[in-house]
Amino acid sequence: MTLQISGLTSGYGRSSVLQGVDLDVPDGRVLGLLGRNGVGKTTLIHTVMGLVRPTGGSITLDGEELAGRRSDQVARAGLALVPQGRRIWPNLDVTEHLDLASRRGGGAGIWTVPKILELLPRLGERRNHLGGQLSGGEQQMLAIARALLTGPRMLLMDEPSDGLAPTIVDQIGGVIGTLKEQGVTVLLVEQDLHLAFLVADKIAVMVKGQIAHRCSTADFRADEPTARRLLGVA
Amino acid sequence: MTEWFADNFVSILNGLAIGSLLFILAVGLSLVFGMMDVLNLGHGALYLIGAYVGYQFTGGVSSWGGFLTALGVAAAFGLVAGLILSVATEPLVGRGHLDQALLTLGVALVVAEVISIIFGDDVQNVVAPPGLNESIQVFGNTYPAYRLALIGVGAVLAVAVWLVIEKTSLGALIRASVSDREMVSAVGVDNRKVKAGVFAFGSMLAALAGVLGGPVYGARTGLDETVLLLALVVIVIGGLGSVRGALIGSLVIGQVESLGRANFPDFASFMLFGALALVLIVRPRGLFGSKVGAG
Numbered sequence A: 001m002t003l004q005i006s007g008l009t010s011g012y013g014r015s016s017v018l019q020g021v022d023l024d025v026p027d028g029r030v031l032g033l034l035g036r037n038g039v040g041k042t043t044l045i046h047t048v049m050g051l052v053r054p055t056g057g058s059i060t061l062d063g064e065e066l067a068g069r070r071s072d073q074v075a076r077a078g079l080a081l082v083p084q085g086r087r088i089w090p091n092l093d094v095t096e097h098l099d100l101a102s103r104r105g106g107g108a109g110i111w112t113v114p115k116i117l118e119l120l121p122r123l124g125e126r127r128n129h130l131g132g133q134l135s136g137g138e139q140q141m142l143a144i145a146r147a148l149l150t151g152p153r154m155l156l157m158d159e160p161s162d163g164l165a166p167t168i169v170d171q172i173g174g175v176i177g178t179l180k181e182q183g184v185t186v187l188l189v190e191q192d193l194h195l196a197f198l199v200a201d202k203i204a205v206m207v208k209g210q211i212a213h214r215c216s217t218a219d220f221r222a223d224e225p226t227a228r229r230l231l232g233v234a
Numbered sequence B: 001m002t003e004w005f006a007d008n009f010v011s012i013l014n015g016l017a018i019g020s021l022l023f024i025l026a027v028g029l030s031l032v033f034g035m036m037d038v039l040n041l042g043h044g045a046l047y048l049i050g051a052y053v054g055y056q057f058t059g060g061v062s063s064w065g066g067f068l069t070a071l072g073v074a075a076a077f078g079l080v081a082g083l084i085l086s087v088a089t090e091p092l093v094g095r096g097h098l099d100q101a102l103l104t105l106g107v108a109l110v111v112a113e114v115i116s117i118i119f120g121d122d123v124q125n126v127v128a129p130p131g132l133n134e135s136i137q138v139f140g141n142t143y144p145a146y147r148l149a150l151i152g153v154g155a156v157l158a159v160a161v162w163l164v165i166e167k168t169s170l171g172a173l174i175r176a177s178v179s180d181r182e183m184v185s186a187v188g189v190d191n192r193k194v195k196a197g198v199f200a201f202g203s204m205l206a207a208l209a210g211v212l213g214g215p216v217y218g219a220r221t222g223l224d225e226t227v228l229l230l231a232l233v234v235i236v237i238g239g240l241g242s243v244r245g246a247l248i249g250s251l252v253i254g255q256v257e258s259l260g261r262a263n264f265p266d267f268a269s270f271m272l273f274g275a276l277a278l279v280l281i282v283r284p285r286g287l288f289g290s291k292v293g294a295g
């Protein structure tokens, strides 16, 4: 499942955020997308998912054009979103989340509720709890489960480590590792370099609405000055 | 206390009857507003259509056949009107409440005008069906049987709607749409279909409320504005998109209206908005609101 983005522009009302993004995520790979706060990472993810309307450019999934489609159509084409802030439905319990996500049986259909509970056993224990009663880590697991149950060919993950304790971040890293072994393609937005380095094959860095740098994870780790210049960290 | 209760018993029953009717009316409005952020000011006109359908099919005679036919026709009318309104407001989703208010209010004004052309401006009676068209004794008070039945219908509907919303997968879909519809579409569900379904269902209930309210309030011009205002107060008090909120809001407003009119006839409408102001000061999102409508 190859995602190709070219010349993508979008924004909110009169303020344009994406200034022509070119990016591709090869089949079965994990691409780590880094960038400082406010550069437009979430806007990119939301535009790809159909939640923000692009003003120009193209987004193709194995050649199928997705730009301008509604997000339910994008979901049915095989993309799934693990959104920033998790956005669990607070007044639905865990079972209801899983049921709602697997409503359409799932595109690829590899992921079933029993399989999900095997991957994320904590969710089984909390089956009858409302989304709003879960801890941050549990909500993140549920957000991942919700995305997988739609039967995606590719996962868009927006800062899954945000606000979570290091042990939970490691668990999430483990889950992404498992997904990778199963050939799920992932676009992973992260501020946590540790997690990005752990799972990503390639790194792309966004600056002011454009992709400013792209290389393998190993090269990126070796090139500290560039990392510091683009991210102001490391 | 017990003496006050005895003195006001009839008013309290009246308040329950008004509350029942308001719940049937307000629950759909609340769900559509809470879920899709669409303000449908045509909701009162649907009630008005129901009231005149009731008048048309009962024709001033007490008959079960006529009354049930009226209910069926009103329900069908409401379903179709709801679907049409849902499609018509589709381009306005996310464009702010003023545009939606103008469109739906425009439709409501046209409907009210057409009705007044067809039926004239006289107050028309809708007669309760046989058996309910009389008064009975309740704890030593004479009380219209129809209003008791109305309370019963309201209670049954409230329980049924609550069960559907809280206990079924369809209800889960609706609750999820109320709290975050973007995430609902991100799992592959077309928001427009959910909205159309809820819109149709809510509009059907509004039209049914018109028939059901007929034997109490009759059919007359201006009723649409009165009930729309009450329904809006109910959902503001109860909180958008909450069935429980719509129920509590309806019961509160029913009592405020009824007890207020009985005890302080000069201040009744002040009390209505006093209750509204009080709730908004203490709980700006309503008693059970999970969010305020954006835009």
Ligand SMILES: Nc1ncnc2c1ncn2[C@@H]1O[C@H](COP(=O)(O)OP(=O)(O)OP(=O)(O)O)[C@@H](O)[C@H]1O
Residues within 6 Å of the ligand: A012, A015, A017, A035, A036, A037, A038, A039, A040, A041, A042, A043, A044, A084
């Ligand atoms: N819904 C919105 N309406 C208007 N402007 C927005 C909206 N969402 C984001 N923006 C603006 O768009 C720009 C990019 O925001 P975006 O959320 O895409 O950044 P980000 O890279 O994901 O940041 P972070 O790392 O903090 O999540 C910011 O200037 C932000 O203020």
Ligand SMILES: [Mg+2]
Residues within 6 Å of the ligand: A041, A042, A043, A084, A158
């Ligand atoms: Mg972001």
